[in-house]
Amino acid sequence: MGKYLLRRLLLLIPVLLIVSILISSLIYFSPGDPVRVMMGLRAHEEAVAEIRAELGLDKPYYIRYWNWLKNTARGNLGRSLQRNEPVVDLIAERLPATIEMTFFALVVAVLLAVPAGVISATRANSWVDNFISLGSLFWISMPGFWIAMIAVLLFCLKMGLLPISGRGGPMWTLEGLRYLALPGLILGIRQVAIISRLVRAGMLETLSEDYVRTARSKGLSERSVTYKHALRNAMIPTVTIFGLQIPELLSLAVIIETVFAWPGMGRMLVDAVLKRDYTLVQGIVLVYALIVILINLIVDLLYAYIDPRIKHE
Amino acid sequence: MNRKTTVKWVLLAVLALPFILPWDGHGLAQAEMPKKGGTVIEAMGTEPTNLDCFKARRRPELTVLHLMIEPLFVVSPKLEVEPLLVESWKPSDDNKTWTFVLKKGLKFHDGTAVNAAAVKFSLEKHMKGSQAGKVKNIDSVSVVDDLTVAIALKNPNPGLPIKLASFDVGIVSPTAYEKAAGTWGSKVIVGSGPLMFKEWRSGDRVILVRNPDYKHGPPWLSNRGPAYVDEWIIRFIPEPATLVAELTAGEVDLSDYVTERDVQRVKGNPNTDLIMSRSTSAIYLAINCSSENEPFGDVRVRQALAHAISSESVRKAAMAGIGGPLYTPFAPTTMGFWPKAEEIAKPLTKYDPEQAKKLLSDAGWKDTNGDGVVDKHGEPLTVNFLAFTIARYRRMAEVATPMLQEVGFKVDLKILEAGDLYERVLKGRHDLLSTGLVASQGIVLDDMVDTMHSGSIGSIVQWCFFKDPKMDELLDKARFDTDPQARAAALKDAQELAAAGLPVVPIALAMEIFGYKKRSIGGVENYTKHPWCFDQADAYRALEIYKQ
Numbered sequence: 081m082g083k084y085l086l087r088r089l090l091l092l093i094p095v096l097l098i099v100s101i102l103i104s105s106l107i108y109f110s111p112g113d114p115v116r117v118m119m120g121l122r123a124h125e126e127a128v129a130e131i132r133a134e135l136g137l138d139k140p141y142y143i144r145y146w147n148w149l150k151n152t153a154r155g156n157l158g159r160s161l162q163r164n165e166p167v168v169d170l171i172a173e174r175l176p177a178t179i180e181m182t183f184f185a186l187v188v189a190v191l192l193a194v195p196a197g198v199i200s201a202t203r204a205n206s207w208v209d210n211f212i213s214l215g216s217l218f219w220i221s222m223p224g225f226w227i228a229m230i231a232v233l234l235f236c237l238k239m240g241l242l243p244i245s246g247r248g249g250p251m252w253t254l255e256g257l258r259y260l261a262l263p264g265l266i267l268g269i270r271q272v273a274i275i276s277r278l279v280r281a282g283m284l285e286t287l288s289e290d291y292v293r294t295a296r297s298k299g300l301s302e303r304s305v306t307y308k309h310a311l312r313n314a315m316i317p318t319v320t321i322f323g324l325q326i327p328e329l330l331s332l333a334v335i336i337e338t339v340f341a342w343p344g345m346g347r348m349l350v351d352a353v354l355k356r357d358y359t360l361v362q363g364i365v366l367v368y369a370l371i372v373i374l375i376n377l378i379v380d381l382l383y384a385y386i387d388p389r390i391k392h393e
Numbered sequence: 394m395n396r397k398t399t400v401k402w403v404l405l406a407v408l409a410l411p412f413i414l415p416w417d418g419h420g421l422a423q424a425e426m427p428k429k430g431g432t433v434i435e436a437m438g439t440e441p442t443n444l445d446c447f448k449a450r451r452r453p454e455l456t457v458l459h460l461m462i463e464p465l466f467v468v469s470p471k472l473e474v475e476p477l478l479v480e481s482w483k484p485s486d487d488n489k490t491w492t493f494v495l496k497k498g499l500k501f502h503d504g505t506a507v508n509a510a511a512v513k514f515s516l517e518k519h520m521k522g523s524q525a526g527k528v529k530n531i532d533s534v535s536v537v538d539d540l541t542v543a544i545a546l547k548n549p550n551p552g553l554p555i556k557l558a559s560f561d562v563g564i565v566s567p568t569a570y571e572k573a574a575g576t577w578g579s580k581v582i583v584g585s586g587p588l589m590f591k592e593w594r595s596g597d598r599v600i601l602v603r604n605p606d607y608k609h610g611p612p613w614l615s616n617r618g619p620a621y622v623d624e625w626i627i628r629f630i631p632e633p634a635t636l637v638a639e640l641t642a643g644e645v646d647l648s649d650y651v652t653e654r655d656v657q658r659v660k661g662n663p664n665t666d667l668i669m670s671r672s673t674s675a676i677y678l679a680i681n682c683s684s685e686n687e688p689f690g691d692v693r694v695r696q697a698l699a700h701a702i703s704s705e706s707v708r709k710a711a712m713a714g715i716g717g718p719l720y721t722p723f724a725p726t727t728m729g730f731w732p733k734a735e736e737i738a739k740p741l742t743k744y745d746p747e748q749a750k751k752l753l754s755d756a757g758w759k760d761t762n763g764d765g766v767v768d769k770h771g772e773p774l775t776v777n778f779l780a781f782t783i784a785r786y787r788r789m790a791e792v793a794t795p796m797l798q799e800v801g802f803k804v805d806l807k808i809l810e811a812g813d814l815y816e817r818v819l820k821g822r823h824d825l826l827s828t829g830l831v832a833s834q835g836i837v838l839d840d841m842v843d844t845m846h847s848g849s850i851g852s853i854v855q856w857c858f859f860k861d862p863k864m865d866e867l868l869d870k871a872r873f874d875t876d877p878q879a880r881a882a883a884l885k886d887a888q889e890l891a892a893a894g895l896p897v898v899p900i901a902l903a904m905e906i907f908g909y910k911k912r913s914i915g916g917v918e919n920y921t922k923h924p925w926c927f928d929q930a931d932a933y934r935a936l937e938i939y940k941q
Binding site: 110111112113114116117118119120121122123124125126127130131159162163164165170173174177229232236237240243244245246247337338339340341342343344347348351354355356 | 442448521522523575580594596629641642643644811812813815853
């Protein structure tokens with residue numbers, strides 16, 4: 081297991097290197113001048129050229145990338161071209177909000193999706209199953225932006241239960257939780273739909289396995305058969321999808337962050353792309369890539385925990 | 394009843410009077426006294442990119458900066474230049490050197506003095522920054538003594554004070570700038586304005602606090618300082634529907650980011666009200682009329698474009714009908730605007746599709762193959778039409794496209810985000826651009842120089858690629874001639890040339906839309922009653938508005 085872990089961690093380096101080359105060349109070669117975007121419509125070419133030189137943007141791509149790479153190896157992701165602040169500081173400022181919302185969404189997803197999927201499977205083809213299936217289809221089909229706007233209308237404006245937008249503080253405070261509840265729930269609801277369907281499919285398969293019949297014939301309670309034996313085996317594909325849903329959550333978060341004015345990294349990334357803030361884009365994408373790779377590593381390690389037959393060598 | 398009892402009853406009645414008679418707010422009017430303290434929350438639709446006044450040039454940045462950084466002069470409600478940081482000023486006989494004496498005792502937020510060295514530092518930085526175009530004529534700035542600064546110009550300019558009345562060329566503390574060492578504009582912003590920078594929470598808000606020492610606001614304000622409120626928070630809410638929701642039912646007190654489409658929603662809500670005033674921003678479709686961009690170098694083709702489009706219909710569809718009529722490339726509300734220019738332009742911009750077809754035919758463009766598109770030498774007349782992704786400009790382009798197709802243009806419409814669009818426009822890879830000239834200082838001469846002087850080619854706002862030696866000559870005369878009558882005559886002639894040249898298809902005069910929560914803040918009527926262009930008004934909302 082130790083060797084497996086070390087190998088996976090070492091693989092991080094080439095993966096992140098390839099990601100950084102791809103993203104930096106993509107943004108560098110896209111049309112648009114970050115200095116022009118910053119200085120606005122009336123800026124004259126002389127002033128633009130001066131600022132461009134000041135920011136080192138007059139150097140060729142490979143020199144800029146090499147300088148960035150050297151600094152990144154030392155933990156310095158450079159300075160945002162637009163904000164003139166260290167990229168690390170900007171990410172550190174916005175990352176907690178993104179992690180909070182993503183974590184909340186995942187917790188919501190797990191707490192709602194797993195029971196829903198189990199109930200759906202154990203009462204297959206009943207009105208309960210049909211109701212849950214229809215609900216899942218609804219939440220998967222509806223655009224996130226629309227759901228968010230309806231939620232604001234209902235819970236914030238009509239009922240006055242929750243604040244409309246912004247972040248009220250860290251999620252472990254009451255005020256923080258109040259502001260997080262709605263954006264986190266909206267982000268998680270689509271995952272509930274997807275994951276519950278997977279749990280249902282997995283459960284239906286495992287409930288028809290021989291060992292489940294054996295467990296029943298040994299006189300075990302239905303509860304024990306369902307949750308201790310069937311669910312554990314049904315979770316493997318679910319856990320896989322769970323890991324793959326993280327990138328989707330991070331990209332969906334942009335829409336939720338926009339509607340709720342949530343100060344997360346998704347919005348910062350979109351703004352940085354639109355403003356051609358090369359260093360900030362590279363830094364954020366690198367962090368995202370790292371998060372996704374690490375989450376998938378955790379997911380792989382979880383397999384071994386869920387199914388002891390799986391060993392990582 | 395005996396006398397003692399009568400007196401007792403009279404005394405009791407007199408004592409009871411204050412509790413019986415309508416006193417406070419009922420019948421007897423009592424002037425509302427502005428309350429000191431509290432926090433005002435303003436909403437903006439876009440977060441500033443940075444708050445470095447030497448680099449910032451977009452509205453979100455300037456809206457925040459104008460609360461903290463002041464220029465040497467201001468423009469009064471009578472549209473006259475008045476001193477703000479300056480005590481007195483004097484031009485040389487040839488108007489090429491100006492001497493300014495600063496007011497005594499003014500301080501920046503960091504306690505350092507507003508002095509000649511600070512003015513020199515600030516103007517020299519502006520000369521190399523995003524405002525370089527505004528102060529292009531400055532040759533050098535020198536310190537005469539602690540409070541006296543001399544500005545030497547490349548060309549004589551009797552209008553220098555009005556140039557220095559722009560909040561975009563504000564004066565900052567050089568001490569704070571040097572100490573900031575790379576955090577200027579993100580963690581350190583030090584001016585002399587009514588509010589001071591406290592914190593910028595990325596993606597969330599900027600927090601400003603009252604400058605307790607500020608007392609030198611312009612004399613026409615009801616409050617010359619300090620600001621009433623303790624804190625002024627500017628929240629960034631990118632989604633317009635969420636912004637309006639926060640204004641009508643949430644924690645936001647005011648916003649001038651209410652879109653045209655949300656005007657009725659804000660006006661119709663019992664908690665909010667709206668003030669609309671004509672801005673100095675002109676919304677139009679800019680035509681690339683460079684002689685190399687055939688056939689749009691031909692004025693007949695440009696006139697055909699103008700006659701093909703119903704600006705009223707475009708206003709209704711793209712701006713919910715909110716906006717005044719526009720006939721020339723410049724807002725009639727700008728200082729120095731010549732009203733007769735509208736009379737020249739009106740017949741040229743009237744919606745008349747038949748006239749448009751006739752003009753195209755006169756220019757040699759006819760539909761020879763019956764496909765609905767006019768052509769010449771077998772080549773169809775294609776309009777490369779670009780628009781920003783900003784909703785208003787995108788909708789304008791979408792509504793105008795079928796109108797152009799109706800008269801025979803083939804339209805290739807592309808909706809692009811700013812970075813890509815700027816690059817194409819700078820290279821002249823457009824024929825028509827859905828855009829607007831957003832007010833800077835609201836001076837027509839400045840707007841004309843920026844958009845129609847050949848020396849401005851190379852900035853995006855010269856999107857018409859207008860290059861006419863006669864126009865250059867007139868604009869230079871309007872700026873630098875020492876005779877005020879000659880300057881005025883040259884400005885009129887330049888506007889006549891612009892109106893007849895038709896470098897744009899005018900669509901609308903934009904409105905300033907200011908939404909606010911009625912029972913939450915006061916002083917709005919003081920803030921909004923002046924006919925200021927936006928950069929003047931921005932700063933003074935901090936002094937006029939108070940929390941109820």
